[in-house]
Amino acid sequence: MEFSEVVRRRKMVRSYTSDPVDPEVLDKILHNATRAPSAGFSQGWAFLVLDTPEDVRRYWEATAPSVKAGDNPDAWLTGMMQAPVIVIPCSSKAAYLDRYAEPDKGWTDRDEAHWPMPFWHMDTAMATMLILQTVVDEGLGALYFGIPPEADAAVRLAFGVPDTFDPIGAVTIGHPASGGAKGSPTRRQRVPLGDVVHRGRW
Template sequence: MDVTQAISGRRSVREYTEEPVDASVIGNLIDAAIHAPSAVNAQPWAFTVVRDQKALRRVSDGAKAHMLATMGGNPHADHFRSHLRDLNFHIFYHAPALVLISGAAQGPWIVEDCALAGENLMLAAYAAGLGSCWIGFAQAYLNTADGKADLGLPAEWDPVAPIIIGHPKSAVTPVPRKSPEIRWVG
């Protein structure tokens, strides 16, 4: 698969089979992630792989409570609250694995660096026939002391990209794209 096919075909997957993702496959995805560019070649990322479903449930519950307590006037708050209050809603969609990319070194561009690594990981997952989804619901909670403790993360790490990985239950349909606004200078 060429990179254009991966870019245009990758979708956020939210329904997975129970089939586990082999550790060597996750290793290959992380290898793709570390080939991302980073500011001044700092490569500030660290990876936490979670395959324990009890740990994922614990983080899901903690993240839901944290979001409900802190979301304030978010424009999507009403939509989010209905999901977050649902005891059966699992923010990780019962995916067999979570790969959390954290900034392990301080620097002004760790978020951008880790996001670039995350995109590489998701494209590599798609090319390997896997689904992925960046779980924004987990981000704020994982940056709290309780969230870091749930996964045993060092206090100095900054969790940036919680990405679930798994075998999709079915193909995800393409989402229409808006025409970009483009301004040419020169």
């Protein structure tokens, strides 16, 4: 598929079939994620892969009270829970603070004040975008979404996420199904290019 077609086709998929994802395809998706740029080549990311029914179920039990309680989930959750794979991208601030305290970077301390923007999150987000694009290129569907703040501790506990890494969200991956909850693009127009691009001056 041409790159421009991958970009055009990329959308958030909220409903999946129960068909499994080919393990080789999943490995390719994860490999491509590691080709993202990172400040100082710090590569302060990690990817928690949940690709068994038991692990996927544990994720939803940790993040959705209705699932844990055995209640019927809403339309969004019903479609999402069919995804056979969940990838949780995690960022490591420590990796960046350590890297930039090395001799070739010139900082002599690990002071977070050196970073006006949290590149550890930004670089992991770029890796996540490569996941989404590769998914499309492989004829699959995906959705990036946030982990509820109140569920962070439960996710860490359920899957042993170390304190040196922070989940930045989650990505469901699978074969798209018809139906499911509608996304915002069905209710909102894409902002015209002329309204978001400023040439030479705002």
